[in-house]
Amino acid sequence: MTNVDAEKIAKCEKFITETLPPHNVSPLWTVMDAVVPPFPNPKAVPHLWSYKELRPILLEAGELVAAEEAERRVLMLINPVLKAPNTTDTLYAGLQLILPGETAPAHRHVAFALRFIIEGERGFTAIDGKKINMERGDVILTPKWTYHDHGHDGTGPMIWLDGLDLPVYQFLPVNFAQGYSESRYPSEPVETSPSKYPWAPVQAALDSQSGPYAKFTYQGGFAGGHVSQIIGAHAERVDAGTQSPPRQESSSFVFHVYQGNGYTLVGEGEQQKKLVWTQSDVFAVPHWRKIVHVVGEGETAYLFSFSDTPMLSNLGSWRENKFE
Numbered sequence: 219m220t221n222v223d224a225e226k227i228a229k230c231e232k233f234i235t236e237t238l239p240p241h242n243v244s245p246l247w248t249v250m251d252a253v254v255p256p257f258p259n260p261k262a263v264p265h266l267w268s269y270k271e272l273r274p275i276l277l278e279a280g281e282l283v284a285a286e287e288a289e290r291r292v293l294m295l296i297n298p299v300l301k302a303p304n305t306t307d308t309l310y311a312g313l314q315l316i317l318p319g320e321t322a323p324a325h326r327h328v329a330f331a332l333r334f335i336i337e338g339e340r341g342f343t344a345i346d347g348k349k350i351n352m353e354r355g356d357v358i359l360t361p362k363w364t365y366h367d368h369g370h371d372g373t374g375p376m377i378w379l380d381g382l383d384l385p386v387y388q389f390l391p392v393n394f395a396q397g398y399s400e401s402r403y404p405s406e407p408v409e410t411s412p413s414k415y416p417w418a419p420v421q422a423a424l425d426s427q428s429g430p431y432a433k434f435t436y437q438g439g440f441a442g443g444h445v446s447q448i449i450g451a452h453a454e455r456v457d458a459g460t461q462s463p464p465r466q467e468s469s470s471f472v473f474h475v476y477q478g479n480g481y482t483l484v485g486e487g488e489q490q491k492k493l494v495w496t497q498s499d500v501f502a503v504p505h506w507r508k509i510v511h512v513v514g515e516g517e518t519a520y521l522f523s524f525s526d527t528p529m530l531s532n533l534g535s536w537r538e539n540k541f542e
């Protein structure tokens with residue numbers, strides 16, 4: 219290095235550390251790669267939560283705190299390298315418990331929620347005055363800014379997976395929430411609702427497609443197209459002893475195993491992670507990670523998932539890698 223170079227480097231350093239800061243400016247050229255990386259680089263890592271492990275802990279929470287007290291008795295599924303409420307960089311997932319006779323009081327918020335019912339019968343959610351019964355496999359939407367409360371007219375625990383777009387409101391600080399004046403919003407029972415997607419027709423739609431792999435996207439709801447502007451919901455069938463075609467999308471996903479045993483390979487090369495799953499497990503897939511589901515002999519696997527695909531599409535930022 220010549221003296222001229224050394225002098226210039228020292229000048230540059232002084233410029234960056236002394237001249238610029240008082241003006242509240244910062245050089246782009248030292249951080250260009252970080253601001254515009256060559257590939258999407260989510261912070262979240264692939265991770266699996268075992269239902270068998272978490273169920274007793276959730277029931278213990280049921281003994282320690284009442285739904286009324288908690289407002290929502292939920293164990294948040296937090297990505298190991300992130301903080302609440304992040305399951306992925308953009309998606310939130312949690313396991314919620316309601317016990318017989320309890321009320322999770324009415325409130326509304328800007329954030330959208332969907333629920334996938336895991337176990338229990340005769341639990342209900344009331345959405346804007348419509349009391350909707352919950353059964354295993356149902357997907358139930360809670361559109362933005364609708365009053366909703368949950369309850370349980372049956373016996374035994376009622377457990378479901380919540381999916382919300384909460385992490386998005388970490389950088390869009392416009393999430394208002396409002397409690398209702400009473401614990402329940404007045405409601406009447408309904409048999410069907412545009413908010414509710416029972417499992418049977420979804421499985422029938424998957425089973426009517428030929429071949430060992432099938433995919434279904436929940437449509438309509440209140441948003442037209444996907445179930446909401448930010449979160450989309452999907453289901454997949456992978457036959458026993460087969461694997462899904464590889465896919466890689468901009469989106470991040472939270473998966474829930476409705477039925478079956480297998481594993482999912484997430485990512486490639488040294489970063490690849492193998493998530494081994496069985497019924498009712500939940501796992502997180504970060505953005506832009508290649509995914510292959512591998513299913514064991516014996517039982518057909520059905521996977522539910524929710525993603526941020528609609529948000530990315532609406533922002534013109536969704537893309538996929540085609541594997542021919």
Ligand code: 1HN
Pocket residue numbers: 290292312314327331366380382384
């Ligand atoms: C919420 O309102 C529910 O209504 C569940 O069941 C989870 C997590 C954060 C904020 C609001 C529900 C939630 C939530």
